Amino acid sequence: MSVYCNGHRASADDLAGALVNYGHFTSLQVRGGAVQGLDLHLRRLRQGTEELFGSTLDVTRVQAWMQAALQAEDVVDASLRVTVFSRAFDFRKPLQVVPVDVLVAVSAPVTLPATARRVRSVVYQRELPHLKHVGTFPLFEHRRQALQAGYDDAVFVDTQGAISEGTTWNIAFGRGGDLVWPQAPALRGTQERLLQAGWGGEPQLAPVRLDDLAGFDAAIACNAAGVWPIGSIDGVAFPGSEAVCGKAKAVLLQAPWDSVLG
Template identity: 40%
Template sequence: MALLNGRPADPEALRVLALTNYGHFTSMRVDDQRVRGLSQHLDRLVRDCRTVFGTELDISRVRQYVRDAVGDEAGASVVRVTVFDPGLDLGHPVSADDPHVLVTHRSAAALPLPPLRVRTARYQRDIAQVKHTGLFGALHHRRAAQLAGFDDALFVDADGLISEGGTWNVGFISPQGVIWPKADVLPGITMALLQELSPHTTEPVPVDSLTGMRAAFAANTTIGVRAISTIDGLQLATEHPVLVQMRESFLALRGERL
């Protein structure tokens, strides 16, 4: 089911989103009517709406739309809230200032998920601080990684520094503790929650420093804390004690009620 401004979406209204792919979104995992980091997800929508459309988003309406989409459903699902303007003119995007709210949801897999095998790729997302709908580059590199026998891509910037994954943040466990890359990345909600739960540092992570890492993990709302078993040819521990503790602490978060 897809709801546009709280009503069943007319396919014609979605045409602009399909043809221009101009908008922003957040995805949140709902477990028994609760969302870890719900307030942060809503704050992200407000912040990104100002950047993408230059206008304010009525977050109380958004929250109601999400409630309508989920209903009284129990169990786990992933809700995506996409903000776009059906009236956008490709030649004059400056006129796009009437954002609509599309809410979709799907079932979610049980956590934790099995480890990922990733390969590095030179890539930098456009306007990395915004969770925008422009996913072509990220998905292209994910596809290339899968064709090469991996699960996903891990991005490296022009300076040779690790940044993020295709749709997730990445963290590392070194002998000194948890490290989050200092780079131009999306400020993920799950990453922020984990940073509140565990001591950490944020510092540049050059590709050639990976051999000194004990473990690595991907983090986003859908996958939680997911171990990375392989980066290129480097094998990493998937049950490192610090990683296990982070995963369990995250899963123990009760979340906010919708």
């Protein structure tokens, strides 16, 4: 992995500033110098900056820094993580207006295998769930605990059993030809938005509880790295997940790619 800060290769001082656990990010998969849903990623970064720092992020400059990082690494296929933080942020004075900094991390491209996952439910909700913030410790720990228990991952529910999202992914449920997205506080992902736009008709948003799972025949998970079938949640099986995942992949193949390289 190579890391750049504000357009130049990151120094130790730059990275030391990023150790403060306050900021937000987006993760992108680049293929041929292009990204699906680039505008969604940039909008996420702009909105997160306004909420966490009270300032406006120049997304045109951010895109230029993404381009510069790819060119410096001489790659057109890559994983990018763009993190907005501030080396000047002081947790003792959190209302102080400070300039923001942008880290662009470049690593090898990732494509997740579309194998069915056995998932267990966990009562948990992320802090500020609508933001893709850097507070990721609980997500990884819940996934780790699920693996220790013999599952592949975890999905979050509230105390009433309402499903929100997976550890690092969104979830949707299939019933017939319909796709239902749980209506609960969660990070609204870029792949989720692309699937909703390409599925046909108005996106179906509805509360989905653990008690409702038997009424669905399929479930899929998605994030910027791809889409994959959910085989079961807490032992409730979804026999149609592979087929729905295949349709979702076909929908995503039709989503446009936006050039990062200009």
